[in-house]
Amino acid sequence: MDYSNLKAQDKEIFSNIEKEVKRQTEEMELIASENYVSKAVLEAMATVLTNKYSEGYPGKRYYGGNHVIDDVETIAIERAKKLFQAEHVNVQPLSGSPANAAVYFAFLKPGDKVLGLKLDHGGHLSHGHPVNFSGLLYNFVQYEVNNETGRVDMEMVERIAKKEKPKMIVAGYSAYSREIEWQRFKEIADKVGAITFADIAHTAGLIAAGEMDNPTPIFDVVSTTTHKTLRGPRGAMIMCKEEHAKKIDKSVFPGMQGGPHDHITAAKAVAFGEALRPEFKIYAKQVIKNCQILSDELSNLGYRIISNGTDNHLIVVDLNGNGFVGKDAEQVLERVGISISRSTIPNDPNPPYNPSGIRVGTPAVTTRGMKEAEMEQIAIWIDNALKNKDDQNKLKIIKDEVKAMCLDFPIPSI
Numbered sequence: 001m002d003y004s005n006l007k008a009q010d011k012e013i014f015s016n017i018e019k020e021v022k023r024q025t026e027e028m029e030l031i032a033s034e035n036y037v038s039k040a041v042l043e044a045m046a047t048v049l050t051n052k053y054s055e056g057y058p059g060k061r062y063y064g065g066n067h068v069i070d071d072v073e074t075i076a077i078e079r080a081k082k083l084f085q086a087e088h089v090n091v092q093p094l095s096g097s098p099a100n101a102a103v104y105f106a107f108l109k110p111g112d113k114v115l116g117l118k119l120d121h122g123g124h125l126s127h128g129h130p131v132n133f134s135g136l137l138y139n140f141v142q143y144e145v146n147n148e149t150g151r152v153d154m155e156m157v158e159r160i161a162k163k164e165k166p167k168m169i170v171a172g173y174s175a176y177s178r179e180i181e182w183q184r185f186k187e188i189a190d191k192v193g194a195i196t197f198a199d200i201a202h203t204a205g206l207i208a209a210g211e212m213d214n215p216t217p218i219f220d221v222v223s224t225t226t227h228k229t230l231r232g233p234r235g236a237m238i239m240c241k242e243e244h245a246k247k248i249d250k251s252v253f254p255g256m257q258g259g260p261h262d263h264i265t266a267a268k269a270v271a272f273g274e275a276l277r278p279e280f281k282i283y284a285k286q287v288i289k290n291c292q293i294l295s296d297e298l299s300n301l302g303y304r305i306i307s308n309g310t311d312n313h314l315i316v317v318d319l320n321g322n323g324f325v326g327k328d329a330e331q332v333l334e335r336v337g338i339s340i341s342r343s344t345i346p347n348d349p350n351p352p353y354n355p356s357g358i359r360v361g362t363p364a365v366t367t368r369g370m371k372e373a374e375m376e377q378i379a380i381w382i383d384n385a386l387k388n389k390d391d392q393n394k395l396k397i398i399k400d401e402v403k404a405m406c407l408d409f410p411i412p413s414i
C-alpha cells in the first residue's frame with residue numbers, strides 16, 4: 001500500500017502503523033480468532049466507498065446516489081449465498097456482537113428464555129454473559145460439554161430444552177474444537193418449538209470451504225464474523241431462511257444500526273470471492289491439518305488438550321498439570337513473540353480473568369504458508385518457553401528463532 005500521504009501528514013499515527021506492521025511481520029500469531037487479509041481485501045477497505053451513506057437495502061435506500069453501492073452490496077450477498085447455500089443474507093452487521101444483537105432483537109423480547117453453551121465451556125460473551133447485553137436482556141439457561149469427552153453433551157441439551165422450553169437455542173462457539181451436531185440441535189429445537197441460531201464466527205471459513213458441516217441449510221438463522229477463518233475485513237453477516245428475511249433485515253436496519261460501512265461491504269465481497277476459489281479449500285484443509293499436528297505435538301510434550309484433539313482450527317490446552325495458569329503462559333509466550341489467548345477450560349477451577357488454559361489457533365500461521373514442520377517447531381518453542389520462563393537468555397534465543405521463521409513466511413498483505 002502507498003502510505004505516502006499519511007506519512008507526510010500524520011507522523012504520530014503513521015509511526016504506530018509502521019510499528020504494528022513490524023510486530024505482525026516478526027511475531028507468531030496463534031490467536032485463534034485472528035488472520036491476515038489479502039492485499040485485495042485491504043485495498044477494498046481503503047476506498048472512497050467509506051464516504052457514502054446508504055441506509056436501507058439495494059433498491060430501497062433512504063439516500064440518493066446509491067446505484068454503485070447497490071451493485072457492490074448485491075455482489076457481496078450473492079457470493080455469500082453461494083458460499084453457504086443461504087436463502088437470504090444480510091451483509092450489513094458491523095461486527096459479530098452487533099450481528100448477534102440483531103438476531104436476538106429479531107426473534108426475542110427482553111426476558112425471553114434462550115438456551116446456550118455455558119461460557120467457561122467455550123461460549124461467547126454475546127451468548128448470555130451476565131456483563132454483556134445478551135445476559136442483561138435475555139434469560140439464558142445453559143448446557144455444558146461432557147467433562148470426560150470435552151464435547152457438547154447433546155443429552156443434556158435435550159433434557160434442558162424439554163424442561164425449560166427456550167424460545168431459541170444457540171450453538172456455535174469461541175473456544176470449542178469439535179464438529180457440532182447441527183441436525184441433532186435442530187431435532188431437539190423442533191420438539192420444543194425453539195428457533196435455531198448458529199453463531200459460526202470462528203469456523204465460517206472452514207465451513208465455506210466444505211471442511212466442516214454447514215448449519216445454514218438446517219438452522220433458522222446463522223451469524224458469522226467475516227474476519228476470522230473467513231479471512232475478510234472486520235465485520236459480520238447474518239444468513240437465514242427466506243421466511244425470516246424481513247425480520248432480520250428490519251432488525252439490522254432500522255432496528256440496530258444506521259448506515260452500513262460500504263467500503264467494508266466491498267471488502268467482504270472480495271473476501272467471499274477469494275473463499276469461492278479452489279485455493280481457499282486447500283487453505284482450510286491445511287488450517288485443520290496444522291492444528292491437528294500442533295495438538296498432537298503438545299499432547300506428546302505432556303499438555304492436556306481439551307477433547308483430546310481437534311476437528312477445526314483451534315485447541316484449548318489445560319495447563320493445570322503443567323504448573324501454569326493461562327495469564328502467565330500468555331505473558332511468557334508474548335516475551336518470545338508468540339501471541340496466544342488465555343482461555344477458560346470446562347469447569348475451570350480458576351476465575352475467568354485468570355483461567356487455567358490457553359487457546360491456540362492456526363488460521364494466521366497457515367495464511368503465512370506454514371505447514372506441518374513449522375507446527376512441530378512451534379510446539380517445541382511453546383514448551384521450551386514455558387519451561388524456561390525465568391531464563392532470560394533462553395527466552396531471547398527462542399524469540400530470535402521465532403522471528404527468523406516469521407521472516408521466512410511473509411504476510412501476504414505486507
Ligand SMILES: *Cc1c(COP(=O)(O)O)cnc(C)c1O
Nearest residue numbers: 095096097124173174199201202
Ligand atoms: C468473535 C465472536 C463473536 C464476536 O465478534 P466481534 O466481531 O468481536 O464482535 C461472536 N460470536 C462468536 C462465537 C465469536 O467467536
